[in-house]
Amino acid sequence: MNDTLRKILAPTLFIVGILAVWEWAVWYHQLPDYRMASPSDLIPRYIRFWDLFLIKSWETLWRTVAGLSLAVVFGTLVGMIMGFSRFAREGLYPILVGFNAIPKATVVPIVALMFVGQHDFNTILIAFIISFFPIAVSVSIGLSTLEPEYRDILRSLGASNVTIFWKIALPKTLPEFFGALKVAVTLAFIGTNLMEIVSPHGRGLGDLFDSGRINADYPLMFAVLFALAALGILLFYFVVFLERIFAGWAERSPG
Amino acid sequence: MTNSSYMIELRDVTHAYKTKAGPLPVLDRLDMAVPENSFCAVVGPSGCGKSTLTRLVSGLMRPNTGEVWLHGKKVTSPRPTVGMAFQNPVLLEWRTILQNILLPMEIVKSPMSKAQATERAHHLLDLVGLTGFAEKRPSELSGGMRQRASLCRSIIHKPDVLILDEPFGALDAFTREDLWCTMHDLRREEPFTCLLITHDLRESVFLADQVVVMSGRPAHAQFVLDVDLPGPRTLDDLYGPRAVSMLATLRHQIQVAQGRATEGDAPADDHTERTRAQA
Numbered sequence: 001m002n003d004t005l006r007k008i009l010a011p012t013l014f015i016v017g018i019l020a021v022w023e024w025a026v027w028y029h030q031l032p033d034y035r036m037a038s039p040s041d042l043i044p045r046y047i048r049f050w051d052l053f054l055i056k057s058w059e060t061l062w063r064t065v066a067g068l069s070l071a072v073v074f075g076t077l078v079g080m081i082m083g084f085s086r087f088a089r090e091g092l093y094p095i096l097v098g099f100n101a102i103p104k105a106t107v108v109p110i111v112a113l114m115f116v117g118q119h120d121f122n123t124i125l126i127a128f129i130i131s132f133f134p135i136a137v138s139v140s141i142g143l144s145t146l147e148p149e150y151r152d153i154l155r156s157l158g159a160s161n162v163t164i165f166w167k168i169a170l171p172k173t174l175p176e177f178f179g180a181l182k183v184a185v186t187l188a189f190i191g192t193n194l195m196e197i198v199s200p201h202g203r204g205l206g207d208l209f210d211s212g213r214i215n216a217d218y219p220l221m222f223a224v225l226f227a228l229a230a231l232g233i234l235l236f237y238f239v240v241f242l243e244r245i246f247a248g249w250a251e252r253s254p255g
Numbered sequence: 256m257t258n259s260s261y262m263i264e265l266r267d268v269t270h271a272y273k274t275k276a277g278p279l280p281v282l283d284r285l286d287m288a289v290p291e292n293s294f295c296a297v298v299g300p301s302g303c304g305k306s307t308l309t310r311l312v313s314g315l316m317r318p319n320t321g322e323v324w325l326h327g328k329k330v331t332s333p334r335p336t337v338g339m340a341f342q343n344p345v346l347l348e349w350r351t352i353l354q355n356i357l358l359p360m361e362i363v364k365s366p367m368s369k370a371q372a373t374e375r376a377h378h379l380l381d382l383v384g385l386t387g388f389a390e391k392r393p394s395e396l397s398g399g400m401r402q403r404a405s406l407c408r409s410i411i412h413k414p415d416v417l418i419l420d421e422p423f424g425a426l427d428a429f430t431r432e433d434l435w436c437t438m439h440d441l442r443r444e445e446p447f448t449c450l451l452i453t454h455d456l457r458e459s460v461f462l463a464d465q466v467v468v469m470s471g472r473p474a475h476a477q478f479v480l481d482v483d484l485p486g487p488r489t490l491d492d493l494y495g496p497r498a499v500s501m502l503a504t505l506r507h508q509i510q511v512a513q514g515r516a517t518e519g520d521a522p523a524d525d526h527t528e529r530t531r532a533q534a
Contacts, residue, residue, distance in 0.1 A: 171349050249349040250348065
């Protein structure tokens with residue numbers, strides 16, 4: 001089968017198949033839509049609230065991307081510090097692990113109180129906090145496991161540490177970095193939505209979800225879940241696209 | 256107080272690593288001298304500090320006491336007149352072979368222009384038998400081909416001294432012999448001083464002008480063998496009586512270094528008189 005054709009056809013087939021089974025199951029068990037909405041229930045919601053979906057998606061998306069970008073900048077920075085200094089690594093690691101172990105749902109109300117009314121800032125902050133960890137860890141591991149020969153090959157010519165970082169350490173860490181970024185993308189979405197739902201402030205898809213709950217519009221809640229999934233896929237494949245450009249060399253060609 | 260007749264000179268070098276169990280002495284009053292444009296191989300029991308030696312000569316490390324001299328200058332830091340190749344070819348996977356070979360040119364100030372360097376890279380690729388692989392990625396090359404590319408990279412900037420730390424150690428026997436011949440080709444093309452660390456006695460005899468046997472840890476130069484095989488050498492020379500007797504001498508010296516034989520019971524052969532033991 002043609003490669004590009006398969007890449008489009010395979011997911012399409014699977015999505016259609018799953019939706020069909022779902023539709024059939026709801027119909028077969030005669031479930032009311034407050035117990036389980038069927039895919040066909042969702043379409044009217046998208047048609048009716050299409051403008052809301054667009055606005056709220058955009059609010060969720062830009063805040064997620066902002067939080068993720070912060071996580072990339074600070075995660076890489078902290079990862080670099082931990083990767084190059086054993087002292088910093090041993091000092092920071094337990095703190096990072098402990099911080100990551102705190103359920104973020106408990107952080108949301110605290111952050112919401114700390115910065116009352118700063119809704120965009122709060123949301124970005126949670127997205128940042130939740131997606132920061134894998135990036136910092138992967139960059140630090142990537143740098144600290146750099147084989148000494150790689151360093152020596154440049155050091156023996158008199159290259160500075162900065163040169164070694166740009167020419168060898170950074171590019172060599174890129175595959176790990178992108179691996180972590182793919183995890184971080186979905187985590188950042190979780191962060192944004194946590195804030196939008198746990199501390200409602202009328203913005204983002206989380207708000208639309210909440211109004212579905214309040215108005216007992218169950219199909220709307222399902223419709224929001226699908227919109228979130230679509231955004232997640234969008235951002236994930238954007239990262240994959242970047243990975244192809246910057247770390248495509250790490251991909252083994254088949255055969 | 257320079258001695259320009261030697262390219263590499265180690266004077267009374269002692270070095271110890273710090274470990275949890277206290278200092279681990281690796282080199283003990285090591286003296287060594289390699290004349291310009293000659294090839295020196297260093298053999299010895301494993302863990303005797305051979306790799307430490309390469310790090311000292313390249314300036315990556317400084318000895319606790321003693322001095323390392325390179326081209327009449329005391330070594331205090333890495334210098335661009337040195338080329339290095341390791342057992343692991345360490346090619347950068349995200350670069351093409353050509354870009355990998357040109358890597359040192361990005362660090363070292365060289366009178367060569369970029370075009371000249373590229374031309375030289377292609378020429379070296381031809382010499383080592385990698386014609387047409389310039390635009391390939393390292394992942395597309397076999398282990399022996401990668402090591403060839405690594406050799407090209409180590410001499411692209413025309414270093415005075417090439418330091419080889421077991422570059423052929425991980426290769427299969429045939430590829431290794433192939434690369435030995437490549438080394439001779441390269442040195443015929445442009446002479447440079449070479450310091451080779453190896454475990455392979457045949458390799459040391461085939462490639463070197465002098466073979467230094469290091470003692471067990473902490474190591475000093477236990478024995479120096481002058482290899483007097485006439486050039487150009489061929490692999491067949493390794494099976495001639497001269498080479499065989501030299502190999503026997505070296506094998507015996509290694510056993511002495513390992514503490515499994517004493518100086519006294521040297522193999523009886525006509526070669527011993529042409530060698531000199533260092534005090």
